[in-house]
Amino acid sequence: MTNALHIEPRIIMTPGPAEADPRVLKVMTNPIIGQFDPVFLSLMDDVMAMGRQVFKTSNHYTYLINGTARAGIEALMSAVIEPDDKVYIPIFGRFGHLMAEIATRAKGKVHTTEKPLGEVYTITELKREIDAFKPKVVAIVHGESSTGMMQPLKALGTYCNQHGILLIVDAVATLAGAAFETDAWHIDGVIAGSQKCLSAPAGMALITYNKRIEAIVEKRKKIEQGLDPHSQNPRMMPSNYLDLSQLQAYWDATRLNHHTEATSMLYAMHEALRLTLEEGLAVRIERHALNMRALLAGLKAMNLELFGDKKHLLPTIVCLKVPEAIDPHRIRTALVQDFNIEIAPGFGAIKDEVWRIGQLGYGSRKQNVLSLLTALESVLTDQGMVLEEGRAKAAALAVYQT
């Protein structure tokens, strides 16, 4: 017989899944109610309203996809991209490749460029590619958790908007942890996940899109035959499960009977959004910035170097270079075994060159920063580095005290 599950808590300082807020986990113990129960419908409406505030948008369609973040990326991209549509994807890490993969499966004509890992694009570079390729859609990552880089978006959004190009953004690693302005930056569609700065468990995507995307979704509308035997549309989307034309009708007053909403995960997202707004979006973003400044000060005090362009660091995830003669794997193992702290290895080509350290949502707090710095100093010393004891923590504390 399998034993009952019991999980010992860890301090999670990876790019995710991040620590969930205990208050979010707690609401999931509420009993199940029907998906068309008026109480449940009002929770759905709350999620839409709170989602708009967090995305800083007036878009009506702001709702949950019942799947992890990439389900949201696929739902939104495959709704917008029809076969042979021209899509430009400026890649600067793993998740740009994912957008290209999804656009390719949606049968778009995909043009990509790639930046060396650790860099982002200048607006000049982006304009040049856009002018030459003339895409219908540009899809780009805001925060690349694989490299710790954050791409500025405002100038790109303005340019796309001026040229009638749709801009879709993966804000999974940034929303609610870094400044993000859907409407002010002229972004047409955005995807966020549940499990990073919103501090809910993985398994939900939060999306928003404006009337330009809504118009495409409407043109591709196809209601499943068990609900409407006469609905036909040669332009229908490839997936039933991720079909935004039906999903938006479930979330609006039509209340189309599509899937059964993931009840407990919706409760979790309701509470996650509520706690984000209760703290205050600006306050929350400043908390991430402060904790990142303290973390970076501590790392610098140990003479550790950061990976990538210092002007475009993510405030939620940093890539730290592994010092020479240090085994990155042994350090990670020691952090878990001696201090119960998890950090992540690098990804792809920089797998053994960097560690990735995340401080996301509920996990972005002073205690986590100081615990990690102290632990890292200790395990690096164990492995032969000469470090002045307590210097990292002191440097971080100095940041908190200013």
Place this chain on the structure above:
Amino acid sequence: MTNALHIEPRIIMTPGPAEADPRVLKVMTNPIIGQFDPVFLSLMDDVMAMGRQVFKTSNHYTYLINGTARAGIEALMSAVIEPDDKVYIPIFGRFGHLMAEIATRAKGKVHTTEKPLGEVYTITELKREIDAFKPKVVAIVHGESSTGMMQPLKALGTYCNQHGILLIVDAVATLAGAAFETDAWHIDGVIAGSQKCLSAPAGMALITYNKRIEAIVEKRKKIEQGLDPHSQNPRMMPSNYLDLSQLQAYWDATRLNHHTEATSMLYAMHEALRLTLEEGLAVRIERHALNMRALLAGLKAMNLELFGDKKHLLPTIVCLKVPEAIDPHRIRTALVQDFNIEIAPGFGAIKDEVWRIGQLGYGSRKQNVLSLLTALESVLTDQGMVLEEGRAKAAALAVYQT
């Protein structure tokens, strides 16, 4: 500011989402750990092993899809069906239409037949269609929650197996509540949901498939370009998110880094499967059968009539005819308002002709059956029916006492 969520419990006797077992909800408060944490990987392995026992199969690939049941149906069907593949779908209610919809979006050559609502197929009828159409795949629903009917599958499985035809079955409304034998009935692929007889929240699908389907999945394998830039396959599946070739590699020793597993929902499914096996699969199925017998005895004692073929009733969900001169909507409202019990309306063409009553998993219990019968007797009496007080409950109790 949005209020904190608080849900008053209801007695849920609909076809779903069903009441979750409180022990399942409770495990979701365990802290988040990393998706490649050895502790988490061992939970994934447990889920596979327990899933095999519940499906009664030796299939290696028995795992979770991070989405509701229809995500599992789509993942499995769109893995098996390639453009122009011949697919036969014998429809006898809403969820047969869903399978046809999904097969059509997967670009199969879809042949359907439809039974009048309330009927199932004889093996003679199925053989005739199969012989004439010669499909590669037959896809069928086991328990139709829209009509309360259960389709016998053993003879169909044997026939498909003899003729090299793949059989895919939607067991969402039956697994762990009615007898289901994946291997003994020669079924190639099966999908179940989290939110019915397994008593977990909606949001996960549990699937299993055998080596014949595994071979197709392998031939369509395509690893996303961010992980393997050289992977190409013109036969790749349309979806990245639901791509079984990558998902199975995440669940096996390859541990391919695809999505981030929905941590808390995996905890829930682990506990749901564990509790199912702790009770004993046969005992659990007999519990559903007993509670259904008691429910039917009580309904009969009120002279209420059942909808559909009495020889093929689902043991989990029954469709009850609305008596003449009774407003079905008023009865449902009164049950919720006066007794906090929810039953469901009919679906589609029989929307106002029947009520659908479910007793699924944790919700399949004597107290729920007796509460509903007593409440129904009361609200029907209020609306003018002449019923002998207490007769329904007594008839049900007589079943429990035999």
